[in-house]
Amino acid sequence: MIGTHVEEKLCRLFEKNGIEVYNINSNRFKTNTINIFFQDNLNNDSVALNALFPSVLRRGCKGLPTIKEINLYLEKLYGAVFDCGIVKKGERQIIHFYFEYISDKYTNDSQRNFEKAFEFLMNIIFRPELKDGSFIEQYVEQEKNNLKMIVEGRTNDKVQYSMERCYELMCKDEPFGLYEYGTVEQIDEITNDKLYDHYKKKIALLPAEIFITGEIDEKDVAFVKEKLSLVERSTSQKLNSSIILKCVKDVREYEDKMDVNQAKLCMGFRTHVQPADNDYYALMVFNGLLGGGMHSKLFQNVREKAGLAYYVYAGLEKFKGLMVIASGIDVNNKDTAQEIIMKQLEEIRSGNITEYEFEATLKSLKTGIMSLKDSQLYVVDFYLSQLINGTHDTMETLVEKINKVTVDDIIKVADKLQLDTVYFLTSKSHENSK
Amino acid sequence: MNFDTIEYKKYNELFYRYEHPSGLNCIVIPKKGYYKKYATFSTQYGSVDNEFIIPGENEPTKVPDGIAHFLEHKLFDQKDGSVMDKFAALGSKPNAFTSFNQTVYLFSCTDLFSENFKLLLNFVQNPYITDESVEREKKIIGQEINMYRDDPGWRVNFNLLKAIYKHHPVRYDIAGTIDSISEITKETLYQCYKTFYHPSNMMITVVGDVDHIKVFEQVENCIQTTEKAPEIKRIFPKESSDINKSYIEQNMPVSTPIFYMGFKDSNFDLEGAEILRYEIAIKLLLSMLMGKSSRLYEELYDKGLINSSFEMDFSLEKSYAYSMFGGESVNPEEVQDRITKEIKLLKKQGLDQETFNRLLNASKGRFLRQLNSLENISRSFINLYFKGVTMFDYLEVYDKMKFDYITDVFDSHFDIKHMALSVVKQK
Numbered sequence: 001m002i003g004t005h006v007e008e009k010l011c012r013l014f015e016k017n018g019i020e021v022y023n024i025n026s027n028r029f030k031t032n033t034i035n036i037f038f039q040d041n042l043n044n045d046s047v048a049l050n051a052l053f054p055s056v057l058r059r060g061c062k063g064l065p066t067i068k069e070i071n072l073y074l075e076k077l078y079g080a081v082f083d084c085g086i087v088k089k090g091e092r093q094i095i096h097f098y099f100e101y102i103s104d105k106y107t108n109d110s111q112r113n114f115e116k117a118f119e120f121l122m123n124i125i126f127r128p129e130l131k132d133g134s135f136i137e138q139y140v141e142q143e144k145n146n147l148k149m150i151v152e153g154r155t156n157d158k159v160q161y162s163m164e165r166c167y168e169l170m171c172k173d174e175p176f177g178l179y180e181y182g183t184v185e186q187i188d189e190i191t192n193d194k195l196y197d198h199y200k201k202k203i204a205l206l207p208a209e210i211f212i213t214g215e216i217d218e219k220d221v222a223f224v225k226e227k228l229s230l231v232e233r234s235t236s237q238k239l240n241s242s243i244i245l246k247c248v249k250d251v252r253e254y255e256d257k258m259d260v261n262q263a264k265l266c267m268g269f270r271t272h273v274q275p276a277d278n279d280y281y282a283l284m285v286f287n288g289l290l291g292g293g294m295h296s297k298l299f300q301n302v303r304e305k306a307g308l309a310y311y312v313y314a315g316l317e318k319f320k321g322l323m324v325i326a327s328g329i330d331v332n333n334k335d336t337a338q339e340i341i342m343k344q345l346e347e348i349r350s351g352n353i354t355e356y357e358f359e360a361t362l363k364s365l366k367t368g369i370m371s372l373k374d375s376q377l378y379v380v381d382f383y384l385s386q387l388i389n390g391t392h393d394t395m396e397t398l399v400e401k402i403n404k405v406t407v408d409d410i411i412k413v414a415d416k417l418q419l420d421t422v423y424f425l426t427s428k429s430h431e432n433s434k
Numbered sequence: 435m436n437f438d439t440i441e442y443k444k445y446n447e448l449f450y451r452y453e454h455p456s457g458l459n460c461i462v463i464p465k466k467g468y469y470k471k472y473a474t475f476s477t478q479y480g481s482v483d484n485e486f487i488i489p490g491e492n493e494p495t496k497v498p499d500g501i502a503h504f505l506e507h508k509l510f511d512q513k514d515g516s517v518m519d520k521f522a523a524l525g526s527k528p529n530a531f532t533s534f535n536q537t538v539y540l541f542s543c544t545d546l547f548s549e550n551f552k553l554l555l556n557f558v559q560n561p562y563i564t565d566e567s568v569e570r571e572k573k574i575i576g577q578e579i580n581m582y583r584d585d586p587g588w589r590v591n592f593n594l595l596k597a598i599y600k601h602h603p604v605r606y607d608i609a610g611t612i613d614s615i616s617e618i619t620k621e622t623l624y625q626c627y628k629t630f631y632h633p634s635n636m637m638i639t640v641v642g643d644v645d646h647i648k649v650f651e652q653v654e655n656c657i658q659t660t661e662k663a664p665e666i667k668r669i670f671p672k673e674s675s676d677i678n679k680s681y682i683e684q685n686m687p688v689s690t691p692i693f694y695m696g697f698k699d700s701n702f703d704l705e706g707a708e709i710l711r712y713e714i715a716i717k718l719l720l721s722m723l724m725g726k727s728s729r730l731y732e733e734l735y736d737k738g739l740i741n742s743s744f745e746m747d748f749s750l751e752k753s754y755a756y757s758m759f760g761g762e763s764v765n766p767e768e769v770q771d772r773i774t775k776e777i778k779l780l781k782k783q784g785l786d787q788e789t790f791n792r793l794l795n796a797s798k799g800r801f802l803r804q805l806n807s808l809e810n811i812s813r814s815f816i817n818l819y820f821k822g823v824t825m826f827d828y829l830e831v832y833d834k835m836k837f838d839y840i841t842d843v844f845d846s847h848f849d850i851k852h853m854a855l856s857v858v859k860q861k
Contacts, residue, residue: 068732071727075727075796079803146741152690156586157587261583262584294516307570309574310575311581328577362525363545367527
């Protein structure tokens with residue numbers, strides 16, 4: 001069976017040209033992964049450009065100038081998986097390049113597949129297919145259209161959209177209120193030259209991290225070092241921290257009408273808790289208690305007792321210190337649902353927490369956190385989030401700290417919480433039926 | 435205690451199989467070093483099983499659409515409250531899902547495995563349904579149905595099945611409709627439970643770092659029935675090999691039209707490894723024809739007719755089979771037209787053996803990648819168990835796949851007159 005157990009922990013290997021390289025060793029997966037992140041501040045001028053250029057890079061690079069060629073290469077590498085795109089974490093927009101390939105011990109040849117994988121990513125990121133000193137015009141135009149489809153199509157998934165819309169309305173005067181794929185107008189204004197200049201600047205300037213998971217050896221590390229030393233980079237751009245403390249004066253209410261059968265109610269809160277605060281662990285427990293699973297007050301009262309919703313939960317955006325309570329309800333039940341939801345929050349504030357609720361929340365958080373370890377991608381995401389927040393937890397220390405949270409700590413964070421925005425997505429015919 | 439050990443040394447994988455006197459099988463797939471433990475208890479009973487002959491009776495019984503899914507919701511209710519609370523007290527995440535052919539109850543945990551496992555075994559065997567709780571559940575499931583009615587991706591998928599099938603119940607939504615579930619009563623639920631939740635119609639999987647012997651002992655102690663039940667006769671309406679209609683459209687607020695198209699396949703009467711061989715063959719053919727390295731994909735993508743949402747799949751079950759492919763497109767009809775032309779051209783030109791070899795290797799690699807995920811392993815074992823094969827049987831099928839076989843399957847499956855198109859777009 002599998003050989004000796006490997007301790008799976010984050011190791012910082014080295015820094016080269018402003019790129020930090022980390023490794024998480026493990027030998028229990030069939031694949032290895034390479035993740036490369038470039039971090040930028042979320043801001044109006046670059047949001048659409050940052051969203052667009054990875055999709056253009058995905059179209060072709062030196063030696064592999066088309067999607068077809070790229071996929072032939074991946075297929076020959078035992079069906080390796082490659083993708084790239086962006087994610088929003090608080091007020092950062094992060095460009096992510098991902099590669100996953102079958103570990104050498106499960107292939108039938110003596111190739112060093114790590115080198116093939118890493119070289120491929122270097123080519124995709126730093127040596128795009130060019131014409132006359134710019135991107136291929138056709139690729140840029142097609143990917144602009146594809147990006148516009150994403151932006152215009154975001155209302156298709158009402159569950160996701162209503163939650164994002166709530167956050168955006170809540171933070172419409174802050175960077176966090178920007179949609180990470182930009183707007184149709186912004187995308188329309190992008191020209192090939194503008195995009196290429198932006199790409200050249202950002203790829204040289206943005207702070208970057210590489211995470212390699214699975215089994216790699218010293219030769220692989222030396223290979224990475226050598227390749228990164230050839231990359232042209234300049235002084236790193238400074239990254240801002242997300243602004244978390246913001247006082248709410250009046251609760252704002254918004255409503256959208258669409259052609260829907262089910263309404264979505266989303267309530268956005270400011271937590272006033274930063275991820276590096278001691279209070280943060282209590283916030284996690286508070287959120288779990290309120291709406292983090294079947295044991296939670298929201299699930300028990302809104303769904304099980306009142307039968308108002310199929311789904312209802314509370315989710316944290318820890319980077320920005322926000323919480324949203326989301327539910328799918330009948331168009332006529334907004335007031336009832338809102339009342340029951342607010343009552344659950346009040347219950348916690350008055351300390352009405354049963355031992356069962358408290359214990360179930362702690363255990364459920366522990367299960368969730370420890371389960372992350374079974375996915376290479378989740379482990380990487382966990383450690384990237386630690387870097388962004390300037391915290392140094394491992395899964396184990398996080399569980400330890402959560403276990404120390406008391407009911408008083410929970411009441412304290414519950415008291416800090418402020419309702420900021422209520423968003424209701426309802427049906428067009430709703431007015432008439434009232 | 436008797437059990438089998440089946441080992442795949444080359445891939446560092448193995449599984450243990452135990453058969454309970456009731457006929458119920460329990461399969462343990464050990465994953466050393468994993469933190470999560472993932473257990474399922476499934477019955478071979480899904481949304482398509484809406485007409486059947488109860489063992490011992492002569493007349494067929496017809497039940498409302500959506501009842502298998504409804505029963506799945508209701509099993510969580512126990513005499514002393516919801517079993518969810520008990521799982522939650524242990525910190526685990528219980529869940530359940532109903533598909534066309536199965537109902538699966540599951541939990542995942544990191545601690546206290548045997549306590550969780552006991553809960554799972556017990557609650558699935560002990561229904562407690564009241565008139566009042568049935569009525570309450572109608573409200574919650576009504577919200578679930580409405581949520582899916584608003585989901586264009588879900589609609590386009592189910593509409594395609596409506597276009598492909600004239601009579602087979604795979605054409606109906608798994609959760610049923612607000613009307614159909616209104617007919618469900620405590621009595622019909624118990625009737626379905628008694629018919630389909632006999633251990634001989636069920637199976638258990640446990641994936642993770644567990645002691646398999648202890649698992650088997652728990653199964654031995656907790657499964658109450660020791661006698662095998664007679665076979666349930668499932669009745670499916672006669673379905674010809676023709677499709678119902680070639681085009682179906684629904685108007686919903688979407689910015690870009692969404693489409694799915696697919697071929698009806700009447701070659702579903704297969705056994706054992708033949709099922710896997712056929713499935714892999716069709717999936718390889720789909721990749722050869724319109725996968726990301728194909729000339730057709732390149733052309734469609736370059737013309738802006740498809741984007742990276744384009745995907746494809748093939749389903750093969752005991753009473754039906756179909757392929758399905760689609761995504762977003764400004765012009766679904768033109769995509770269909772181009773695919774049709776490419777199929778005709780390839781039928782004339784013949785398939786390329788080198789492409790076949792490359793994609794076979796890639797497909798095997800992507801299969802190995804699935805073995806990283808406890809959920810994927812479990813899902814695959816459940817789905818294949820009721821067909822008499824296991825997930826690891828794929829390995830041999832990959833190694834023995836022949837180009838000649840692929841070309842035969844290409845000719846039979848990709849028959850243009852069995853193709854349907856489903857589109858969701860704005861009015």
